[in-house]
Amino acid sequence: MTNKPPGRVIDLDLHLLDRQVVDRDGKFVCKVDDLEFERGENGALYVAKILVGPRARAQRVGGRIGVWIRSIAERLATEPMPTIDIASVIEIGSDVKVAASRDELDVDPLEDWVRDHIVSRVPGSRHASK
């Protein structure tokens, strides 16, 4: 086997944060709203999870608006903050491709709610206008 090539350099804010996450079928899932680290040996930090949703985003928006977004989001939230384990990521390019399907990832309760309670009730919602 050849020597391991030097690892790829990725600047988190420039290359990873705010990128579109795309599922294995090419469907848009969410944005990388924030990232969570875990500790390795010698105090090293490794990227562990992608954080999704307004609670994740609020801290990055910052300022008073960020605080506002966060308090509203926490009040409305019924589940813990959605995350995507970094292990699901199969490619980081101009977007972030993950191995699972959007439904499996289940990071978007609002989208599902809107779909089930509003859009599904309107005739024609299952037809792609192709």
Next chain:
Amino acid sequence: MKFLQIALGILTAIGGFVDIGDLVTNGLVGARYGMSLAWATVLGMIGIVLFAEMSGRVAAVTGRGTFDLVRERLGPRAGLANLIASFLVTALTFTAEIGGVALSLELATSVNYLLWVPLVGLLVWLVIWRVKFSLLENGAGLLGLALVVFGVALWKLHPDWGSLVHQAATAAKPPIENLPSYFYYAIALFGAAMTPYEVFFFSSGGVEEGWSKKDLMIERANVFIGFPLGALISLSIAACATIVLKPLGIQVDQLGQVGLPVAFALGKIGIAVALIGFIAATFGAALETGLSCGYSIAQYFGWQWGKFVKPREASRFHVSVLLTLLVAIGFVLTTTDPVKITEYSVVFSALALPLTYFPILVISNDPDYMGEKTNGRLMNGAATIFFIIITIASLAAIPLMIWTKAGQ
């Protein structure tokens, strides 16, 4: 086959160039300033050509919509500010377009425009919900070609071409008009030609139609040939107003007056064609602005968007469009004059321009996104000059609006 595709794209771009903002502003300006502000329309046209080319190229190469990339480059905080500003301007334009369709239908049927508003809203929603994207785009664009009747009318009126060209070339502002209002309307014309939604729509539309690098030639043909020819229609509208309305001292404050020169030159048939053009242009623009409102929100948050998937797979996108539509309809139904709404929408468009164009300029230069298809030197030089121009226009917009009391 490729030739047909290119031709269709160009024709659609021509017919789709003009919206209610162009109709009203060019008519108004022609009646008041003659051709002395033609330079503003031409400048706006060059600007939109540059930025549409960049955003279309970005879509073809990255497969991503503009707002998607705006957040990536600006970050969530500045991106949110950008979203709010762009969304509000686009929603205002959406409102103006719906008012425009209703006014056009009133002209055609003598039924009060307010009664048409709910029907127009329903039709806009239905088309966005069900009609295939390319059909929607091409249909409205081709029917919008009916506005070429203004060029025909101009011809028939046997104008003093020399005088028209002289007015345009020397920017000969009528002596009784003051400079601040003159520049206020220059900014309005600029905003009418360079509407921010055009950039979102063109790039998102490129993704809807599945553009890839192979389609760059079509995209460029649409932009470099279609848009300038579309601007010729705008100039014809202004010229017609210059020849017919200005000598009679008619100030344009109703949509019908814009079409008066066509009635004069071509009679009933001319009017009928012009009305088809008005309805098609405003309806098409209503679809584009409505979709753009959805595109910008969905792309900032990372939701699935677009008509290229089933509606139930882009639920929040469609609901966003619907909610914006309801608010727009509500606004028009407050009986605020749609022409006034239009006049404000073009000035606010000019105000928001730098926000929407700056990220495009940055992204189209970034090799991480564009590979080798980044901007060339010429494009960058021109785009930078334009960026400075639109920043000046944007900074001057509100002060001039206040100073001249919106163009008195």
Next chain:
Amino acid sequence: MRASDLIGREVVDARGAPLGVITDLRCIQDGPLRGTQASLRVDSVLVSRHHTGKLLGYDRRDQQGPWLFRVVVRRLHRHLQVIPWEDVTDEGPPLRVRR
């Protein structure tokens, strides 16, 4: 710990003098395998006087674009420092480095 905790955090040197703020975290993909990819290890911290964000990129040698941009980017980032993660003595806030 989240990326947003660190990005924007003030950085001081060993004596406590301010060096700037964390503008970005430079990672290298050479950690243990997670899923199909090696994990991203925080290798160094990009520190700048102003938090201008990522709009114009950083210290790209091949910076393209309008001349005006290149001039602006060079000026904004002339104080950009790349500090290895090993030199961080205290994660803070503020982040303290061995300098």
